[in-house]
Amino acid sequence: MxxxxxxxxxxxxxxFWDGTRNGELLLQRCKETGEAYFPPRPFAPKTGxxxxxxxxxxxxxxxxxxxxxxxxRPDMGTEPYAxxxxxLEEGPRMMTNIVGCPQTPEALVLDxxxxxxxxxxxxxxxxxxxxxxKG
Amino acid sequence: MMQKSVAVxxxxxxxxxxxxxxxxxxxxxxxxxLNAMADAGLKPTDIDxxxxxxxxxxxxxxxxxxxxxxxxxxSVGGCSFMLHVRHAAAAINAGLCTTVLITHGESGRxxxxxxxxxxxxxxxxxxxxxxxxxxxxxxxxxIPVLRYMKTYGVTEEDLANVAVxxxxxxxxxxxxxxxxxITIDDxxxxxxxAWPFRKLMCCLVTDGGGALILTSAERAKDFPQKPVYVLxxxxxxxxxxxxxxxxxxxxxxxxVSGKKAFDEAGISHADVDHLMIYDAFAHLPLYGLEDLxxxxxxxxxxxxxxxxxxxxxxxxxNTNGGGLSYMHxxxxxxxxxxxxxxxxxGIAPAQVDGAKISVCHGVGGMFxxxxxxxxxxxx
Numbered sequence: 001m002x003x004x005x006x007x008x009x010x011x012x013x014x015x016f017w018d019g020t021r022n023g024e025l026l027l028q029r030c031k032e033t034g035e036a037y038f039p040p041r042p043f044a045p046k047t048g049x050x051x052x053x054x055x056x057x058x059x060x061x062x063x064x065x066x067x068x069x070x071x072x073r074p075d076m077g078t079e080p081y082a083x084x085x086x087x088l089e090e091g092p093r094m095m096t097n098i099v100g101c102p103q104t105p106e107a108l109v110l111d112x113x114x115x116x117x118x119x120x121x122x123x124x125x126x127x128x129x130x131x132x133x134k135g
Numbered sequence: 136m137m138q139k140s141v142a143v144x145x146x147x148x149x150x151x152x153x154x155x156x157x158x159x160x161x162x163x164x165x166x167x168x169l170n171a172m173a174d175a176g177l178k179p180t181d182i183d184x185x186x187x188x189x190x191x192x193x194x195x196x197x198x199x200x201x202x203x204x205x206x207x208x209x210s211v212g213g214c215s216f217m218l219h220v221r222h223a224a225a226a227i228n229a230g231l232c233t234t235v236l237i238t239h240g241e242s243g244r245x246x247x248x249x250x251x252x253x254x255x256x257x258x259x260x261x262x263x264x265x266x267x268x269x270x271x272x273x274x275x276x277x278i279p280v281l282r283y284m285k286t287y288g289v290t291e292e293d294l295a296n297v298a299v300x301x302x303x304x305x306x307x308x309x310x311x312x313x314x315x316x317i318t319i320d321d322x323x324x325x326x327x328x329a330w331p332f333r334k335l336m337c338c339l340v341t342d343g344g345g346a347l348i349l350t351s352a353e354r355a356k357d358f359p360q361k362p363v364y365v366l367x368x369x370x371x372x373x374x375x376x377x378x379x380x381x382x383x384x385x386x387x388x389x390x391v392s393g394k395k396a397f398d399e400a401g402i403s404h405a406d407v408d409h410l411m412i413y414d415a416f417a418h419l420p421l422y423g424l425e426d427l428x429x430x431x432x433x434x435x436x437x438x439x440x441x442x443x444x445x446x447x448x449x450x451x452x453n454t455n456g457g458g459l460s461y462m463h464x465x466x467x468x469x470x471x472x473x474x475x476x477x478x479x480x481g482i483a484p485a486q487v488d489g490a491k492i493s494v495c496h497g498v499g500g501m502f503x504x505x506x507x508x509x510x511x512x513x514x
Contacts, residue, residue: 007262008255039263039376065282065383067272068330075308076268080330081265085378095264095278095378105330110285127266 004075006125013040015054020126025116027090030097037094059116061086063128064093070101082108086130098133136399139514140225142362144357145175145348146177146476149240152462153312159248161190161198163240163344168199171236171346176359182348184235186223188215188466195238200326205232205350207256210370212499213413213466216347217506220367220472223349231513239469240344247342254449256509259376272415273337274329275475276501281331286384287433289421293440295322298335298459300445305456306484307446312339313460335406336417338458338467341422345469347476352514366492367400367509369393377501386498389426393496396507400492404429408490409478410450413497414457420444423496424452427507446485454478454485469495472508479512 009017016039019026029036030044031051043050064086069076080101085093099117101107113133120126147170149155149163158166164187172178184205185192192206203227209218216237242249254260270273283289299319305311317335325334355362371391374380381387397404402428405429412423424435429450438444444452455461455474462470475482475493493510 001274004267007266008257009262010257013472028254039379059144061467066280067274067281069268070329071270071273073268073270081268083269083278083311083329083381085278093378095267095269095344097267100491109157121266125266 001077002075002116004121005111006121012042016040017125020118021124025059025128026054027057027088028052028054036090036092038088038094054103058076060089060091060133061114061116062100063108063112063114064096065110066098066108068105079103085107086114093131097129099129136221136225136365136368137228137363138366138400141227141481142352142364143351143476143510144350144358144360144362145171145177146473147171147174147247147346148473149344149436150308150476153341154240155337156245156247158242158342160240160242161194161248163342163387164190164195164418165198165240166240167240167344167346168236168238171348177234177348182234182236184223184226184232186219186235188239189239198393201236203232205235208395211504212262212498212503213415214468214506215466215496216472217368217495217508218370218443218510219505220346220347220349220365220508222371224365224368227349227351233354235349236346237349238344238346238388239296239466241466242342243340243416243464244333249281262375268307269448272501273332275377276416277280277329277332277418278377279326279380279502282383283422284331287296287436289436292319293436293450294331294336294417296440297414297420298322300442300458301457303446303455304454304485305460307485308456309459311456311461312341313456323346330334332416335459336380338415339460341462341464343464346475347472353394361512363476363510363513364514365508365514366402366511367396369395369399369507370505371395372414372504373502375500375503380502384425385432386422386505387504389423389496389498390503392505392507393427396494396509399493400509402492402509404437407450407492407494409454409475409487409493410452411495412452413467413471413494414453415463415467415498417459419498420452427494427496451487454483468506471495471497475508475510479510481512
C-alpha cells in the first residue's frame with residue numbers, strides 16, 4: 001500500500017497541525033465578533049479583521065453528511081470507507097473520517113454525536129478523526 | 136450587461152465525440168474552434184478575442200494564429216465557459232474586441248496530452264480534504280447529498296429517476312454516448328461508486344470539445360447562422376472545499392449566479408422554454424431547479440417525478456441527455472451551452488417546438504463556482 005497522502009502545513013496552518021500532534025483540535029475565532037472559523041487563516045472571513053485568536057475546541061461534533069467510497073484510493077486500503085463532514089460544536093464544519101464503527105449506512109446515522117480522536121500518521125502529521133461519542 | 140447586445144454567431148462541437156484517442160487536448164480545442172469558425176464563416180485572423188479553460192488562452196491564440204486584443208483565461212471548472220460568455224459580452228460592449236472565440240477541449244477518457252488530477256499537499260484541499268481519502272469528483276461532489284436527502288425526504292429512487300428521464304432525452308440524440316432506455320432499478324442496481332451514488336447517477340468520462348463565437352448583435356445579422364442573443368448572465372463562486380459549503384442543501388453560487396442572470400434578462404420563470412442544468416451527478420438538477428427558483432426547496436424531486444422536465448413536460452431539461460448520458464469530458468459546461476444554442480437555432484435533435492428562451496446553468500468544481508447564461512432567438 002502506498003503511503004497515505006498527508007497534508008503539508010503552511011505558515012498559516014502550522015499551529016493547527018502542531019495542535020493535532022499535541023492531541024488538541026485548535027480553531028480560530030474573531031476577537032471582535034467571537035465567531036469561530038475553519039480552515040485556519042490569520043484573519044476572520046467576512047469581517048477581514050486580523051484581530052483573531054487560536055483556541056482549543058471541545059472536540060464534540062455531530063455527523064453532518066458523508067459518502068462511503070467503494071473505490072478506495074490506493075493509500076486508503078481495500079475496504080470501503082466513509083468520507084465525512086462533521087459539524088463542530090463551535091460552529092465550523094470539517095472533513096474527516098469516522099473511526100471506531102462499521103463503515104455502513106446503518107452505523108453512520110446523520111446527526112449522531114461524535115468526538116475527536118487523534119491518529120499519528122508521521123513524525124510531523126497527526127490527523128483528527130471522529131468516533132461515536134462515548135457517554 | 137445590455138440585453139441582446141451580443142450574439143452567438145458560431146457554435147460547434149468537435150468532429151468526433153466520446154472516445155478520441157488520436158487527438159490531444161489542444162487538438163480538441165482547435166478542432167472545435169475550426170468547426171465553429173466554419174459555422175460562422177470566419178478564419179482565425181477574423182478573431183480578436185480568445186477565451187478558454189484547461190489550457191491557457193496564450194496556447195490557444197498561438198496554435199490557431201490569432202492575435203487577440205482580449206484574452207480570458209478564467210478557469211473555475213466546468214462552468215468556466217458560461218463565465219467566458221459573460222465576460223466576452225462585457226468586453227464586446229466595452230469595445231475591447233469585436234469577435235470572441237471561446238473553446239473547450241478535453242481528453243477526459245483517453246488522456247492524450249492531458250495533465251493529472253491532484254492538488255498540492257500544501258493547498259487547502261491538500262491539507263483539509265485529501266488526507267481523508269477523497270479521490271475524484273465522485274467522492275467530493277456527492278458529500279452534501281445525504282444532508283439534502285434527510286432534510287427534504289429525497290430517496291435514492293428520486294436520484295435514480297433523474298438519470299432515467301435524461302436517458303429518455305439522450306435516446307433522441309444521435310451523438311449521445313448512451314441512448315438505450317434505463318429504469319430506476321437499472322440505476323439502483325448499477326455498481327456502487329460512493330454510497331448513495333451508483334454508477335448510473337454519475338456522469339460519463341469522454342473525450343471531446345466545443346467552441347462558440349460571439350460578436351455584437353449589430354454585426355450578428357450579417358452572419359450565415361440565425362443569431363442567438365445573450366439576454367442575461369450571472370456568475371459567482373463559493374468555496375474550493377466542498378466541506379466548507381455554507382449549506383449542504385443549497386448552493387450559494389447557484390443562487391447568486393441564477394438571480395443575477397434572471398435580473399439582467401428581465402424575465403420570469405414562466406418565460407423559460409428550455410433549461411440546461413449541468414449534471415455531473417444526479418443531484419445537480421435537483422439543486423439547480425431549486426436554487427434557480429423553478430421549484431421551492433425540497434420540491435424538485437416531485438417536479439421531476441411528475442415528468443415536468445421530461446419529453447412533453449412544461450420545462451424540458453437537459454435535452455441532449457446531459458452529462459449523465461450525452462457526454463462529459465470533465466468540463467461539461469460547453470456542451471450545455473451548445474445545446475442551448477441548438478435549441479435557439481431550432482436545430483436540436485430533440486427540438487423544443489417554438490422555444491424562444493433558454494436558460495443554461497453551469498457548475499464548476501464541487502459546488503465551487505457557477506455561471507448562468509440566458510439566451511433568446513428573438514432580436
